[in-house]
Amino acid sequence: MSTPIRNQYLALKRRYPDALLFFRLGDFYETFDEDAHVVARELQIALTSKPMGKNLRVPLAGIPHQTLEQHVATLVSRGYRVAICEQLADPASVKGLVPRDVVRVVTAGTLTSDGSLAPxxxxxxxxxxxxxxxxxxxxxxxxxxxxxxxxxxxxxxxxxxxxxxxxxxxxxxxxxxxxxxxxxxxxxxxxxxxxxxxxxxxxxxxxxxxxxxxxxxxxxxxxxxxxxxxxxxxxxxxxxxxxEGDSTLLIDGRTLRNLDVFPSGERRSSLFGVLNVTKTPMGARALRERLARPSRDRALLEERLDAVEWAAGRPMERERARAVLGRMPDVARIAGKVGARSAGPRDLHALREGLRAALDLGVALGEQPLPALLDRARAALASAAEPLLAIDAVLAPDPPATFEDGGVIAPGVSPEVDSLRELARDARRFIAALEQRERERTGIRSLKVGYNKVFGYYIEVTAANAHLVPAEYQRRQTLVGAERYVTPELKEWESRLTGAQERLAELERQLFAQLVESLAGSLRQLLDVAAAVAEIDVALALGQAASERGYVRPAFTEQPRLRIVAGRHPVVEAALGPGAFVPNDCELGDDRQILILTGPNMSGKSTYLRQVALIALLAQAGSFVPAAEAELPLFDRIFTRIGAQDDLAAGQSTFMVEMVETAQILHRATPRSLVILDEVGRGTSTFDGMAIARAVVEYLHNRADAAALTLFATHYHELTALADVLPRVANAHVAVREEAGDVVFEHRIVPGPSDRSYGVHVARLAGLPPVVVARAERLLAELQDGRQRLRGEPAVQLSLLALEPSPLEEELATLDLDAMTPLEALQKLYELRARARERRR
CATH class of the missing domain: 3.30.420.110 (MutS, connector domain)
Known part of the structure; x- marks a missing residue:
């Protein structure tokens, strides 16, 4: 037969069978049965058992209540859902079973613990x-x-x-x-x-x-x-x-990964990492959203660029405001807790500091004229004043984390709170003075007054002095070498203190809940302040990046024309350091819609392609761009087909993935799109790949509804001939310089097709054995001269790869086939095949 608490647990577990149920019991959250096994394994805590009925012990794993958030976050990060069951009444005030219920189920999308979320x-x-x-x-x-x-x-x-x-x-x-x-x-x-x-x-x-x-x-x-x-x-x-789809530059997740806009997997360097010098979590999240969802709204973009230009050109004002931003907590997430009525005393203390910093930020920006975006944000900061006054009027200057510690509500807010505090202070003063008084009265110099949660306040006397204990002392606990006592007077003062503390905690909770409810009524104001802080933070951060890295303001044109002078790849440039990156121009437009880029591997073709796409993305995110000049249209989409990888989960080969991605681009591209294609067709045979690559170029060129501005990097040099037959196709290549039989990649993009691929030189740089490189050079010369076509001199015998003849080969070489009848020869052949198959097993 199960205990009532066991039955209560089982009833709740039946309602949440797919979640780990954390069941509140006093100061602990406990899990039972199979949940206990999972929790003990995942959290690396002890698995014990608990009696919960006649002849019934169930597995148990528990955690202290103050560690709930961190442990729940760990379990959620590993794919579990966690149901949190709370006590709905104070156990001390309830006779019998304490009512309990699940107050929330924590999942990956509803996680709120500060320490487990990326700021x-x-x-x-x-x-x-x-x-x-x-x-x-x-x-x-x-x-x-x-x-x-x-x-x-x-x-x-x-x-x-x-x-x-x-x-x-x-x-x-x-x-x-x-x-x-x-x-x-x-x-x-x-x-x-x-x-x-x-x-x-x-x-x-x-x-x-x-x-x-x-x-x-x-x-x-x-x-x-x-x-x-x-x-x-x-x-x-x-x-x-x-x-709105028509006001946003559409970029799919694949393109964001191809361009390294955000960190992913093992690739930690990213555009976001380079630009994110924001000072607040709100600003960092706003910057992330701008990069993930650039705009096509020209008026909005010009406003954002005006703000960045102001910040870039005023270093003193920028740094003064950024110093204030550095004091700002995560006002948006604290406001979220206020809205959910889950904020604690320290949350409101942090909110108060954030609201104060918001008002200081307005002062730091001064009364000078500001660009429209910054001016609106500065005005919105004034909304912080009202909730700040509300908090200051109720919350103590430095409140504790919990109500049990007291001191959450400011003095003067409630006469009853002040009276209870005075009563508690009197009780503490009496108890503190009791030790000295009793020492003098009893003559026991080692007597001391102490406290623990089980027995409350006590007077401790060593066993050696037990004979001096007064008659009115009542024994409460026996220890090794000591006895603990209470007196009627001590119990009375303890009762006063405990009663005052309990009532004080209850009253402070009520007053605090009223404050949170009041702030929840101003939730929109709090969120508006957080949004204004984020706007200012992003503008100042982008202004700082522009100033430090030499970025320029992009210009937008209504024509399908892109012109970049001395453009740089922002992520690669940041990794190399100042002055090390080789800048390049790019020009695309009505008479130069498609640029076919050739050149050796490792020369910088892919970097150039990504660089152009990132400059376009940055411009439409409202940022300055890494270039000397930049004029761009407002693109509706950016497409990239870069890199090669299998999609094993979908059962698709590298080539199939490549073709699926290319098909999506051809179906969705418009004349307002930017298309980046890198080595289309390389996943299949040479002639198949070349045919597909040419057909793709022709489609983008000839279809008026798909005539996107396109950068097309390829190793098929035959495609450069398309510039002679397609009027809007142009060629460019990566400059290479030969020195003493070696090659130097200059990373400069120059007009015209490349005359050589330098593949053998790249192979040498990659560390292929010299004998392989030498043989490749001879074969390449033969192919270019059109003579031997892989014949000619015998293949070089590479000693490292040479194999000794197998017994089967030796026996086959010694057979006298002329002396065998056809039947004998056939039988011998079957015998050799059987032995060969045996060797393969």
């Missing part, structure tokens, strides 16, 4: 639907941000924003390239959709903020999941934004 990246929960059109809803429960997209660009947003967790109604509808954990949810009825939407966004606002019925369904799916897992977060969802 420079959002933690997104996403919901995706594909009917009647694709749509996606994103929510960051740590900041209250919600983003909605509906239309053909919605699947791209999943690849760009990389959610931590994805919700779908149909497992077969998951878009290509999604790496997040996917949770299939039951489809919602129309009535359920309406009910969920009403809970997060009232009807008038919904019409303005939700782009369509599919996006509304995605938002409802997301809200229903939060209602199950983290209902408190629903109130924190305050900032709703629509992602």
């Amino acid at each position: 420079d990246a959002p933690n997104l929960l996403a919901a995706y639907v594909c009917h009647p059109v694709p749509a996606v809803a994103f929510a960051d429960v740590t900041t209250g941000d919600v983003q909605l997209a509906e239309g053909p660009h919605a699947p791209l947003e999943l690849a760009r924003l990389v959610p931590a967790e994805l919700l779908v109604e149909d497992a077969s509808a998951v878009p290509e390239g999604v790496t997040a954990p996917v949770r299939v949810r039951p489809p919602l009825s129309e009535v359920a959709v309406e009910a969920e939407l009403e809970g997060v966004l009232a009807q008038p606002a919904r019409q303005a903020l939700v782009p369509g019925p599919a996006a509304a369904r995605a938002l409802a799916l997301l809200a229903a999941y939060l209602r199950e897992t983290y209902p408190a977060a629903l109130a924190a969802l305050q900032r709703f934004r629509t992602i």
Whole structure:
């Protein structure tokens, strides 16, 4: 027969069978049964057992309550869901079983612990639907941000924003390239959709903020999941934004990886890493979003560039403001906790410091005229004043982390709080004086007054002095060599102190909860302040990068024309150091739509291609660019086909992946796109590859609806002849200089086709054995002269690869076939084949 607490646990576990259930018992969270085995293994903690009924012991693994966040974050990072069960009443005030319930389920998309989240990246929960059109809803429960997209660009947003967790109604509808954990949810009825939407966004606002019925369904799916897992977060969802496809430069996840826009895998160097000199977490996340979702809104881009230009040209004002930003905590995530009513005393203390810094930031920017973007942000900072006053009026100057320690509420806020504190101080003074008084009264010089959580306050006397103990001392505990006592007077003062502390903690909790509720009413103001700080931080960071790295303001043109003078690759340049990178020009336009780039491997072709794409991306992110001059159109999409890799999970070879990616580009490119193609066709035979590469160039050139500006790097030198027959195709190559039979790659892009590939020279640089390189040079000379075609002199015998004749070869060489009948020869052949097969096993 199980105990009542066991039955309570089992009832809750049946409601959350797919989660690890952390069950609050006093100061611990405990897990039982199979959950205990998993938790003990994953957290490397002890697995014990606990009696929970007659003849019943169950496996147990527990953690102290103060370590919950870090352990939950560890489990979630390993793919587990964690249900947190809390005590809903004070055990001291309840007779019998303490009521308990699950208050939230922590998943990858609903994780909120500060120590486990990257400060420079959002933690997104996403919901995706594909009917009647694709749509996606994103929510960051740590900041209250919600983003909605509906239309053909919605699947791209999943690849760009990389959610931590994805919700779908149909497992077969998951878009290509999604790496997040996917949770299939039951489809919602129309009535359920309406009910969920009403809970997060009232009807008038919904019409303005939700782009369509599919996006509304995605938002409802997301809200229903939060209602199950983290209902408190629903109130924190305050900032709703629509992602418009026609105002955004569309970049898929593959292109972001190809261009190393963000760190990924083992490649840590990235564009984000180079530019991210922001001072605040809000600024870092805003910069990340700009790079992942560049704009096509020219007016917005000019505003952003005006702000960067101001920051770049005013180093003193910039550094003064950045010094203030350096004091700023993560106001957005603290505001998210306020919205979810989960903020603690130290959170509000940090928020207070952040709001104070926001007002100081406005002062640091001064009253001087500012570019429009910075001017609006400076004005928004003034919203910090009201919530700052509210916090200062209630919260102690330096509050403790928990209410048990007391001192959360400022003096003068509540007469009852002040009275209880005075009572507690009186009790502590009496107890502190008691030790000296009792020493003098009893003559026991070693007597001392102490405290522990089990027995409370006590008077400790060594065994040697036990005969001096007064009659009114009551023995409470016996130790080795000592006795612990209490007196009626000590118990009375302890009762006063304990009562005062308990009532004080209860009252401070109530007053603090009222403060949090009041601030939650100002949540939009808090989030507006955080957004303003982020805008200023990004502008100043980009201004600093532009100033230190010699970036220039790009100009935009309505014509499909790209002109870059002395462009540099921002990531490679940062790695090499000042002055080491070789800059290059690039010009594409109506009469020069496609540039075919040839040159040896390792000479810098791929770097040049990525450099042009990154300059275009930076310009449309509202940043200055690494060049002497730059004029660009506003691209609608950037496509890249770079690198070679198998997609083993999809059962696709390197060549198939290459062709699928190329097909997607040809189907989706427009005359407003930028296309980067590197070595198309290299994954198959020479003639197949060359034919495909030429057909791709012709398609991009001849199709008016796909005539994108294109950089096409290739090792097929035959393609350079296309410039003679296709009027908008031009050639360029990477300059190479020969010195004393060796080659030097100059990394300069010069007009015209390359006359040689220098593959053998690259092979020598790669460290191939000299005998192999020498043989390759002779064979290359023969092929170029059109003489031997891989015949001619006998193949060089490489001693390292020479093999001794096998017994089968020796026996075959000694056979006298003329002396055998046809049947004998056939039998001998079968015998040799059988032995050969035996050797292969």
